[in-house]
Amino acid sequence: xxxxxxxxxxxxxxxxxxxxxxxxxxxxxxxxxxxxxxxxxxxxxxxxxxxxxxxxxxxxxxxxxxxxxxxxxxxxxxxxxxxxxxxxxxxxxxxxxxxxxxxxxxxxxxxxxxxxxxxxxxxxxxxxxxxxxxxxxxxxxxxxxxxxxxxxxxxxxxxxxxxx
Amino acid sequence: xxxxxxxxxxxxxxxxxxxxxxxxxxxxxxxxxxxxxxxxxxxxxxxxxxxxxxxxxxxxxxxxxxxxxxxxxxxxxxxxxxxxxxxxxxxxxxxxxxxxxxxxxxxxxxxxxxxxxxxxxxxxxxxxxxxxxxxxxxxxxxxxxxxxxxxxxxxxxxxxxxxx
DNA sequence: CGACACATGTAACACGTTACATGATTTG
DNA sequence: CAAATCATGTAACGTGTTACATGTGTCG
Numbered sequence: 001x002x003x004x005x006x007x008x009x010x011x012x013x014x015x016x017x018x019x020x021x022x023x024x025x026x027x028x029x030x031x032x033x034x035x036x037x038x039x040x041x042x043x044x045x046x047x048x049x050x051x052x053x054x055x056x057x058x059x060x061x062x063x064x065x066x067x068x069x070x071x072x073x074x075x076x077x078x079x080x081x082x083x084x085x086x087x088x089x090x091x092x093x094x095x096x097x098x099x100x101x102x103x104x105x106x107x108x109x110x111x112x113x114x115x116x117x118x119x120x121x122x123x124x125x126x127x128x129x130x131x132x133x134x135x136x137x138x139x140x141x142x143x144x145x146x147x148x149x150x151x152x153x154x155x156x157x158x159x160x161x162x163x164x
Numbered sequence: 165x166x167x168x169x170x171x172x173x174x175x176x177x178x179x180x181x182x183x184x185x186x187x188x189x190x191x192x193x194x195x196x197x198x199x200x201x202x203x204x205x206x207x208x209x210x211x212x213x214x215x216x217x218x219x220x221x222x223x224x225x226x227x228x229x230x231x232x233x234x235x236x237x238x239x240x241x242x243x244x245x246x247x248x249x250x251x252x253x254x255x256x257x258x259x260x261x262x263x264x265x266x267x268x269x270x271x272x273x274x275x276x277x278x279x280x281x282x283x284x285x286x287x288x289x290x291x292x293x294x295x296x297x298x299x300x301x302x303x304x305x306x307x308x309x310x311x312x313x314x315x316x317x318x319x320x321x322x323x324x325x326x327x328x
Numbered sequence: 329c330g331a332c333a334c335a336t337g338t339a340a341c342a343c344g345t346t347a348c349a350t351g352a353t354t355t356g
Numbered sequence: 357c358a359a360a361t362c363a364t365g366t367a368a369c370g371t372g373t374t375a376c377a378t379g380t381g382t383c384g
Contacts, residue, residue, distance in 0.1 A: 001255070008363050017254050022242055028345060030365055035343080049352095050363055067248070067263065070270030073277055078186055082304050084231070086297055090181050091165070099231060106234030113237055132322065133250055140246050140315050147311035151304050158296065172335050192373060194337055199371080214335055 001063060004045055004052035007033055019133030081148060085155055096159050104152050107145050114142035165227060168209055168216035171197055183297030245312060249319055260323050268316045271309050278306035 005013070007029045014024050033053055036042040041059035045052045055063060081103065088099040117138040169177070171193045178188050197217055200206040205223035209216045219227060245267065252263040281302035 006363065007365090008361095012362090017250055018247070022239065025344095025346060026363085027347080027365070030363095031345090032343090034365090067252070067259075068266065070267060071245075071274060073274055075186065076301075076305055079304070081235075082301060083182070086181055086300065088231070089296070089300075095231075102232065103234060110235060110237055132253070132326075136250065136253075136319060136322070137240075137246060139318055140243070141240055143311045143315045143318075144308065147307045151307045154303055154307075155300060158300070162296075170335065171337090172333095176334095189372095189374065190335085191337070191375080194335095195373090196371085198337090 001055065001060075004054040006050055006052060010053075017133060019131070019135075019137060021134065021137045085152070089155075089159060093159050097156065100152050100156050100159070104149060107149050107152070111142055111145040111149070114138045114145060118142060165219065165224075168218040170214055170216060174217075181297060183295070183299075183301060185298065185301045249316070253319075253323060257323055261320065264316050264320050264323070268313060271313050271316070275306055275309040275313070278302045278309060282306060 008026065010033075011024050011026050011029045015022070033042060036059065037044060037053075040056060041062055042053045043056050045054065085096065085099060085103070088096040115138075118135055172190065174197075175188050175190050175193045179186070197206060200223065201208060201217075204220060205226055206217045207220050209218065249260065249263060249267070252260040279302075282299055
């Protein structure tokens, strides 16, 4: 979006923006770029010093659509925790309760970890993007862990109420 | 797990257990079954009336591991909402705020929808598994939507505080 | 008899991901 | 000079998913 970039630049940029939480195999950048090129979404400017990729008109439109895209209901993504608990319930109340307890324990530990990351010691006044990114990612994961924990409690209550 | 099953039975079983929220292309069941067989996790019992699949010892072990598996931190799944907001922030405060607002609106609508599904009119005393499944799925999605909304608020606050 | 559920599969594709190979340039 | 960073790619694999083809049995 911000003008022609090397594949390598995109990789480092991605990692910087996400605060280093997610790493990217460089190879994947190039395969993806190839596929985008195949689909006419990016064009390549081959110069003496490597290649530079930029968006085509069509690619810009696609990206615009992505920015505006919002989650639609229809068919929510299949989620492992959901499925696991659902199947456990079908398998019987005891199994369900065991699974719920185990997941709760793990999620609680994870939550603490995320909270620690969130307020990790960093020099005050450090307004770097990556610090913000790290915090936001930690927050997101924490908030979701909390949500899952609440949901597990809800499941437990229902299972206990009308056993199976 | 509950003994030999036809591929078709697994499909209908899956859909029943998940309350019909997720449908499954039957073909996928057979390809998956083939792959599991290739990996020695299931065995096939070919009878006059079709085939029946069951777990091998190894498959049972694998399944046991799955039941006990809990989310580990290391590298959390790449999430579209997260990435979108992160990239938007990098793109500038105005863009970030626009994206956050748009997502919030959509998520709010989605949340209401899930809440409606949760207390959808069903005959009282209907203790069927599928009804419970439907409710639990709706709850899970609702709870997560709430989490994402909270997170969006958090992001907005931060963006407003130290613009970019 | 016709529609529908039961039952089994194949071919193909896309995408995410990894391992591996190669070379130039910069910097300690 | 050696190591790290910059830079570009290829081959391969696994899984999720879809479209398509085919046949039997059952029930209104």
